[in-house]
Every structure is written in C-alpha cells, then in structure tokens.
Amino acid sequence: MPDLPENAMRSEVAVESENAVRSEDGLPPREDSVLSVRRLAMTLTSRDGVSTEVTADVSLELGRREFVSIVGPSGSGKTTLLRAAAGLRRPTRGEVRFEGQPLADVVPGISVVFQEYNKSLFPWMSIGSNVAMGARRLPKEQRATRVEAALAEVGLTGFASRYPFELSGGMQQRAALARAMVSDPKVLMMDEPFASVDALTRGHLEDVVARLWEHSTCAALLVTHDVGEAVYLSDRVLVLSARPSRVLAEIAVGLPRPRTQRETRQTPRFAELSAEVLDYVEQAGRASGLGSPGAAPAAPG
C-alpha cells in the first residue's frame, strides 16, 4: 500500500507500558502510533447561534494494531470526537494526526461506520454498489474482486445485487462494515455501530467486527455506550467525562484473544473490568447533574 508515506518514526520516547502515563499536554507520542488526537476541544454552534463546548480536552494515541473503545455518558461528545478524529469536522482547538501528518480532511486510510445503517447505506444502490463506494480509490481492475472478498468476509456472499431494503438491520450493518473494510484501511472507526439492532444480532456483529479486525492489519476506534461491548472488543477503554468532556480514565483490558461471547463474557476478569469501566461511566454521569449533587463541573445546567 504505497498510497501514504510511512509514519515518521519517533525514537526519542517509547512508551511500552499498557497504562500510559498522561502528561499535562496530552500523551507522550508512541512509536507505533497511527492516529493521535492531541488536546482536542470541540465547540458546536447550533442553528440559532448557541454554542456548546462538547469536548474540552481529549488526547488519545491509537497504536497500529490496537483496538480502542471510547465510552462515556450520553452527551459527552463521543460522536463529535469520532467525527473530528476522522477528519470530518475541524477541531476548535488541538489537532489530529494520522500517520504523523496533521489531518485536515478525510483521508483514504480512515474508514468510518456510522450508527444509522439506514442512513449510511445508500438505499438507491445495490449492496454491491454500496460496498464498491468504499473501493473508489482502488485501481479499477481490483475493485470487483475486492468487493466480493469484503462481502464474503462479512457473510454476505450472493447479496451483491440486493438492495438495502431487502436486508435485515444486522445484514445492512454488515454491508456497511464491508464497505469500510474493502479499501483495507489503516484505521477503522465505528460510531455506535450496533446501537440499532437487537441484542442477539448485536453479539453476532461484535464477533464479525472482532474477526474483521483480527484478519486485517488495521487499528480500530469504537465509540459505544455499551460497557460490556467496549471491554469485550478492546485492548484499551477510554472513559470520557460528561460534557465538556475530558478523559476520565483509561483501562487496559488485556483479556486473551481470540475472545468468544460465551467464554470471555463469563470470566471473572471480564466482570471485574466491566464493573470498573461502569464505575467510571456512572461517576461521569453523576457529575453531569443527572444523579446526586456531587462534584458538579463548572458548566451550568
């Protein structure tokens, strides 16, 4: 894949420990970083001119083969953060670097799967054409075989000529995953990709994602509100505080792979980790004023 320059290697500082120590100005750069978000702040302005600081100060480093999840109470700017990290929105402050280069727009190496599959798959295109949309930057002669392979990878062989409305929600989201993976990205970003499917399909889709990621060479960044899902899939889980958000905690998961729904979720370690993450999420939720009047942040309301 010679489409992007190799990462400018930094040999000065190498952080090998799982729980990286945070310095005041974000994170120390890591050697294998593919994506780094540094001191990112996002202020959104609504149509009637009211601006809200959604993200105050978030830094994260994503290693080349890492799976990182971001959880947090609703309204903590997870989606906004992901869109900024994908180059879809300009940060108000701070910066995003992809492969060492500042990110100003969308780039071929980053794929995104959005929450609402019914809005992200183009309903007027067949499944095959939808997936081919993700392969537009590939050489023409490769596209057909790559689309076929991507569909096979998510178990949708034979569905290329079908239209989105003919498929179930889970199948549509698998098609969206195929579209994201068809270009062989460096980073796969997912914004609550399983939020609108039933629990059974959800578990199945989690395994599809885990397998896709294991078979690929990409890093994954997952935004979710499901603590168990974050722990099940990730190497690290970042918990965001309530709006305006900061990184409240970072939990290294370290469960052995490959993981399975039936076994991994039954282990005591999984329960422990989930409880730990949940504690932080609840702490963040309380601080937002939804629970008991505790250490409320400066933001009014």
Add this chain to the structure above:
Amino acid sequence: MRATGTLMAPRGRRPVLLLLRRRLGSWLLGLGGLALAALTWQLLSLALASSIFPTFSAAVADAWSIVTGPVLTADLVPSVLRTAVGFSLSGVAGIIIGLAVGYYRLLRELTSALFDFFRSLPTPLLVPVFIVLFGLGGTMVVAVIVTAAIWPVLINTANGTAGLDPTMLDTARVCGLRGPSLLGRVILPAVSPQIFAGLRVAISVSLAVMVVAEILGGSSGIGYFINNAQQAFQITDSYAGILLLCVLGWLFDSLFLLVERRLLAWQRGTVGGEGDA
C-alpha cells in the same frame, strides 16, 4: 381455487397474482366511475335538451374529428409542444436552482423573501407583460408556463437538499465522493423523491397555465381554440376541447408516473427482478 392462506403464503407466485388482480380490479373500478359520470352527462343533457349543453356522445364525436382533422396540427400539437418545453425548462431550472439554494444556506436565506414574493404572484397577471415582451404566440406561452411551474420543483428540491441527512453526506465524504460525483451519485438520488413530487405538481400547473395563457393572448393552441369556439357559439367544440385537455393531462401524468416508478423503485421497495426476498 383455494381461498384460505393465500395472503399469508410467504413464497410463490400467488401473492403477485393477487396483487395484480387487486390492481386490475381497482383500475376497472376507476373506469366504471368514469363511465358512470359520462352516462350521467349523457342522460342529463338529453333530459335538458339545451343548445348550450351538448350530449357526451356529441362532444366525444367532435373531439375525435378534432384529433383527426386540421385542428390537430394547428392547435393541439403546438399546445402539447409548449407544455412540454415549458415543463422541461421549469424542471431543469427548478432542479438546478433548488439544489444550489438548498445546499448553500447563505443563498437560501438571501433568496427566501424574493422567492416568496414571486411565488405568490398570480401568473395570469404576467400574460399582458409577457405579450409585450414576447409577442402573441408560443414563446410567450412557454415563458408564462415557466414562471408558474418552476416553483413547485424549485421549492421541493431546495427543501429536500437542505434536509439531507448529515450522516449520509459524511458517509459520502469518507468514501471520497466530492464535486460532480457527490452530486450525481448521492445528492440527486437522495433528493429525487422530493424532486419527482415537485415535478408532478409542475405538470398540472404547466397544463393549466398553458390554457390560460392561450386564452388570454394566444394566436393558436387548444386554449385559443376553446375560447374561439365559445365566442362563436360552437359550444360542442368547446366541450370537445375540454375533453381533449383532460385526456392530455391524464396522458402526461401517466407517462410521468411510469418514469417515476422506474427511477424510484428503490424507494417503494418494488424493485423488479429475481424474485422474493
């Protein structure tokens, strides 16, 4: 014939047949309604036996002689052409301006008051102005049609474009779509349901305005013909003209629906093809 369970049958050709039969049934019923109205007209005119109210059969016979006579090329064809040209121009201009206005918020705010002003202008009012500008004839009629029929297309396209889902646009961006490919592959198809709704309204507006313009200032055309016949007390000719206009309107609309159904198949969930899911 088994009557039970056919509706619930998950597979097979039976539901398709059923649908076809139901469609044929409603079509026949519609035809029956038309026949009933024609019969009422016929009986009423026979009972009244008035010189200003011709029978249905007389009107139809007269319409037939119009279609087969010299009036066809003198009046009917020009009217159809004017309507087609006026409608097409309205459609193209309405879609282009509507896309621009819908996509750029600044442009939308800049034009909203202006468009509201022009939209509420009664079109017949423009006929005298356009007669001065374009003279009596086809160009004037087309101009009047465009000033009326552009609005439903423009407003619908603008609303549809402004309401595009941000997630859809983000998805397109992530896929590397921009410029003409973004417009052609995502924006236009996404807005097409609203565009078609606007176009369909524009068809009937085009026909109505065409007749008005021809009555007020035409030198030929079906409107001109109806008006002339009425002033010459050839009442049957007037009625025949009106009948022909109805048929024309119905033809335009049916043709349009045929195209729409084909292009928007993905939306109705009625993609023809290899069969049931």
